[in-house]
Amino acid sequence: MSNDNHTPVKHDDSHVPVHAAAEPIADPGLAPHTWRPTDVDPRAEKRAERQIAAMFIAAMISAVLFVVAYFSFEVGDNWDTFAGMGASTVSLGVTLGISLLLIGVGIIHLARKLMADAEMVEMRHPAASPPEDREATLEALNAGLDEAGIGRRPLVRNTMLGAVGVLGLPAVVLLRDLAPGSTLDIGKLATTIWEPGMRLVRDVVGTPILASEIEVGDLINAAPEALFPTEENGYPELEAGDEQVQKAKGAIIVVRMDPDDIIAMTGREKWTVDGIICYSKICTHVGCPISLYERTTHHVLCPCHQSTFDLADSAKVIFGPAARPLPQLPLAVDEEGHLVAQSDFNEPVGASYWEREKQ
């Protein structure tokens, strides 16, 4: 006897399919409706009713508990008493959630158990309008356009379109003052608040940095002293907005390494003080502040997109998407031994922009 009913019959996969008018199996039609227990058994029906009502009652109770929780749990000082978010938040969320969920489950239970469940058939109609409607619409459209006479008068049509088009100009020009007056001066990107002789200060407390107190291997997050104006240093107070702008551009990192490790670029031999070297903290990729320093390799990594710079070698990019080294700030020491800038950066800091090389 042949026993090959388990071996697949070879099908010609590659043949161009033929269009068979007849389907291989005729549509058996909708399966007959079957009754649910709740349709035929009054006890099941009552049971479902009770279940649904119980859910709705529990939802009411939960909503009342929400109000109770609102007034019984304090917010404010005891914010972390429960699940790290406070008893108030947790209990409000849970009571609200349970109330809503029970209403939802109750309604769906109602639909599934007690509402009529006979499937209905509705016929579809083509999305397209009937051809006579299309023709009538076209006629109406043509009649309207004809009466308007726009097609016959190209001068009127073109000037009208032109007039409406030119209205785009006022719309665009109106947006000019999104950055009013001189705030639109993109030349400001090329400079920072650093100037010759400005002291480097620690970025949180604002105290000046003695060259002698930095050990080899240290990295200090620093800022220009002008961001910490006092009567003593005489820098003017900055407005809050301007302060953020200057902070965003002026942030620096100061590291000290063995002077022999530094591979100074031509022209930058005098920019360091005994192995103390200073770079912009702002990544040249899209402008995140870089932060992760590996002292043995002198590499610093930007946490946003992992561009890695070699601080010993003019902060050249050794990994990641950045294209340019971090700008270097030329350093000197003042008579008290504090680190000061020789000048501003000699190139714009931060992300690249179209006009960068023109400035």
Add this chain to the structure above:
Amino acid sequence: MSVDTSKVATSNRTTAATTSKPGPAGSLATCADDRLGLATVMKKNLRKVFPDHWSFMLGEIALWSFVVLLLTGVFLTLWFNPSMGHVTYEGSYDQLRGIGMSESMASTLNISFDVRGGLLMRQMHHWAAMIFIASMMVHLLRVAFTGAYRKPRELNWVIGCILLLLGTLEGFTGYSLPDDLLSGTGVRAADGFLKASPVVGTYMSFLLFGGEFPGESIIPRLYIVHVLLIPGILLALIAAHMLLLVYHKHTQWPGPGRTEQNVVGYPMLPVYAAKAGGFFFMVFGVISLMGGLLSINPVWKFGPYDPTKVTAGSQPDWYMGWPDGALRIMPTGWETVLFGYTISWNVLIPILLLPPLMLVILILLPFLEGWVTGDKRDHHLLQRPRNAPTRTAVMVALMTFYGLLWAAGGNDIIAIKLHASINQITYFMRVAVFLGPILAFWITRRWCISLQRHDNDKLLHGYETGVITRSPDGQYAERHLPISTAAAYTLTARDRDEVFTSQGDTDAAGVASPNSRSEKLRARLSTWMYVHNVQKPTAAELEEAHHHAEHEAELTSGLDHPVDGHQFDDHRLRDTDDVPLRDH
């Protein structure tokens, strides 16, 4: 079963009952219809039929989470102060008291610590946003994998793609508002992206920020975009999406009685309205539980924005992760200076070109498919993913591309969790984003085709019973039994693929046809799309296979103990055409 007694006479009086005056609800309805004429619209739609399937619920999750977003968002606006004005925080949260920050950050902390239910609403808002975008994506995949985007629904697909884009932008503008350290870092990166746009980028950045980054304008501007502009467009597009859904009527899965010409399911009133309405409460409830129990975006831990600071492991919200991944795996140094102007390919390609390109590809999918197949018919029956192997494979390839970039966006997290080298992960990803999709395409297509073969085997030889029989000459074989007619019909309820063939270079009169080049390309693509697909068996093939099975049954019937495979299950009585196989 309750008996409808409304049509049964309640009295046996000899005079005819007069119609009573309408109740208050009735007179209100009359009053409304006199003015609005709603009855004409509602008579058609109150009992409109919606087909049922779990996968049709995914879009509903998106819709309901959007409603939750509107509700919780309105609550948040009552306290949130979108200002970059500088204040010193004096609220309840100890660790930040006395610290300078913007008013938007301070009011966010106020909502979180001093408004009862405020933190709940903030967390619900953020979770709802994630669910909104995630469910839109999964809904999009469902629509694509089942071919629901084919004619006449292409326009609704386009609207859906735009909704996904707007939802993503809405998410970004939303999580930037608190002006905390994490979101501020994201805004600064966005400033870097703007500046990388050729020609106009620097001015776009200055205009958006009202001068140099960060300025004092960005939060109020993002705020109005977040609470008015984008939600308004979202609302309008969602309305259009729903109207088109109602007009086209929902697609349905093929099956007995379910054809291209009809729609089978439950009426809007009461079943569908109850299910959809109940589902709204469930989505709302789940989001409430998440908001109450799962911490999200704890801005108080990040602190206020300071342009000199950043935390390790800075990540955007997950739906922004894939372009970030593309940004991370760009090779070093892709920047050129042309005539003195800087072009930052390292930002331009992954952020300004890739996401719009992906969106365009997504939007074009139904149109490309329609052109290649030359199919101009309306389609209301869904396709199983296996029955459109090339489409399924293209989608899986796109998903793989997306997924790999998304993983690359977390390369630092992966490196920490797996103790792997971040450099090696990045090198791997640079190659994988190109090879992965190709591999995924090939595997998926072969997988679909073998599933098609499996379906044909079931049709021709029946399902595997798991019963092994031994023939007199010692051969072992597994028994196959025919599947039910309903199941067999469902398997065959699909079109045969028709490869588009070019009409040739010349027409009947020997004149070169104008579109011959594009026609040829189309024929080649159509062949590539369909050529390996397995077509359903013809009536003759089925007939032959069944004849063969009968013949075999005859042979076996001569045995002492005829084996039909039902000795070991209880299908013997049930598995007939009259009583379809039910799961129990």
